[in-house]
Amino acid sequence: MVEPVGTGTYDRKLRTGIDGFDCMSEGGLPVGKVSAVVGTAGAGKTVFAMQSMIHCLRSNPGVGVVVSFEQSTASLTADLASFDWNAAELIEQGRLIVIDGRPRADVLFSGAFDISGLLAMVEGAAAPDRPACVVFDGIDTLMTLLSSSSSQRLELLRLQNHIQCLGTTAILTLKANPATSGGFEEIALYMADCVVEMRREGQDSVSRRSIWIQKYRGSGHSLARVPFIVTFKGVEVEGVDSRPNTAQVSNDRLSMGVTQLDEMLGGGLFRGTSTLISGAPGTAKTTLGLAFLNAMCQRGERALGICFDERPNEIVRNVSSVGIDLTPHIASGLLHLHGIANQTAGPDEFAYEIATAIRQHRARHLLIDPISVFTQEAPAQNAVRRIIQLCKREGITVILTSLLDRNALEAEASRSYVSTICDTWVHLTYVIHGGERNRALTIIKSRGTAHSNQVGELLLDDNGLTIARTYTEEGEVLMGSLRWQKERANEQAIRDAEEEAARHYREAEQSVEELSGRVTSLSNELEAKREELKRLSQKAAMITQLERERRSQLSRLRSAGEPIQQAVQEVP
Amino acid sequence: MGEAWNDRQDTSDDKSTLELYVAGDNLNSRRAVANLDEVVRRLDVKTKVLIVDVLKEPKTAFTRRIFVTPSLIYTVGGRQNLVVGDLSDVNGVLEKLRT
Structure with a gap:
């Protein structure tokens, strides 16, 4: 039956x-x-x-x-x-x-x-x-x-x-x-x-x-x-899938929506990997995560954002100010922003709600903003691990943002083990120097990628996100207007150097010209002197001859006789 | 329930009934039936007596909601009294049925 x-x-x-x-x-x-x-x-x-x-x-x-x-x-x-x-x-x-x-x-x-x-x-x-x-x-x-x-x-x-x-x-x-x-x-x-x-x-x-x-x-x-x-x-x-994970490992690189960051990551994120974006409040973690979702939607792939802190429409409004327009993707159905309604629920409820949202939206890319709502207690961490495992199994690329009150990385590493299970870890900090606060971006790790070891400065403006190379000046990283000043100063210095070099060249050229002029004139002079010398030498010979003739004539005139005879005889 | 009716006493008085539910022919069932005889003898009210084997009539066990066996249901004046067990404490049972 x-x-x-x-x-x-x-x-x-x-x-x-x-x-x-x-x-x-x-x-x-x-x-x-x-x-x-x-x-x-x-x-x-x-x-x-x-x-x-x-x-x-x-x-x-x-x-x-x-x-x-x-x-x-x-x-x-x-x-x-x-x-x-x-x-x-x-x-x-x-x-x-x-x-x-x-x-x-x-x-x-x-x-x-x-x-x-x-x-x-x-x-x-x-x-x-x-x-x-x-x-x-x-x-x-x-x-x-x-x-x-x-x-x-x-x-x-x-x-x-x-x-x-x-x-x-x-x-x-x-x-x-x-x-x-x-x-x-x-x-x-x-x-x-x-x-x-x-x-x-x-x-x-x-x-x-x-x-x-x-x-x-x-x-x-x-x-x-x-x-x-x-x-x-x-x-x-929640599905406890005991089957081995046979999901294909992809070599497909995905843009994070920020060209310079993709370069720092050796071409972008691998499809199906997990990335942690950690940082202090206001370091643009959410914006960075949404830039990724935006980039994925532009590729025509389905993306899901799980929002704990902000309501979806607030998020759409906020990121539009930095040139990320999510409305067409939401309208086309590619992007779904899922606000967690019950903020007091436990980690298992959250994990379940996220897993359900992933299934319902058939998401290929996921942003959880922030993952730090899951505390560091074991049950919450297990819930996080299950979400990441689900994503790995389904080949979903996942980005987790994590709020940090302190800047110390050690604190993050010990606070949550998310950083250890994620494939890529991007860390954002504030650098306060010269009377301003700037966002510094570093890639702490990125598995399977020759990633940049440089600190970049994350810039947000109307046109979107960019990362500026920072300048190290006597062991100090310069950002913001100091970096701008330094950049301008460097440009000026280069211009100065160029001008200086041009001037030296011109001077040398002139010297060469002048010297070769002098060489010409000297050789002319030399020639003239040689001519003169020649003339003088002929003249001297002639004078000697004339003198000898004069003397002999004189001696002939002074003493008649033989000497004159001789002298007459000597002169033919 | 017709065939299960077992008249031990005068059947003309149907104001009260005693229904004993047992499960097969085991020790508890035999003790309960024997003790019920004494109960009926000492009960000063004329009553109908019914003994049902729930193993043979599970449907009745369901309609009468018999959870444990032996169970004795005493119906009098629209009220029901329930006694559970092999009725070994005859005095106690009588006292319960008279309340």
């Missing part, structure tokens, strides 16, 4: 319709066996049991019987109506039978008794068919009526035997009371084929619920204690 479903060693399982639980239990509760749901008051045991039963009735023919030992039929019916299971329809059709099993106050106990009546009654309720599913809600109330633990044990075995003979699936809920452990609770846990423990505990003004499978005969199951929440759909356990 009941369609067995499931996988693995245990091949007869009844899906509960609680996806996360069906995943944990590798298919659901055991068919034709007794399952026990134990837990503290208000943990959601009844919801779990009723949800499972109604899911069974929706997917199988037959009748379900619930015996409530703690509340009236009217009260239980009213409770069922608060979920979207449409239980009233099943009750009307006679497929869901609710029996008030509260002990009567005026009853007299006289001697030994057993619970055969209950078992017969359940059988009788569904007659002539066997019930498909039976819930004994708060069976501990009935058990405490039994005088001794041996009779409790006996009755539980009777119940188990009867259920197995009937071939129906039974779910018992019972309150776990540590003070009385060793009583029938323990027997119930030994007897049942599957034991699910649900717990509710208060923590930081938020109560948390968790579920785990204590035992499951003949079946593999998750060993983890998993948080769950109760919504109008009933118990919602």
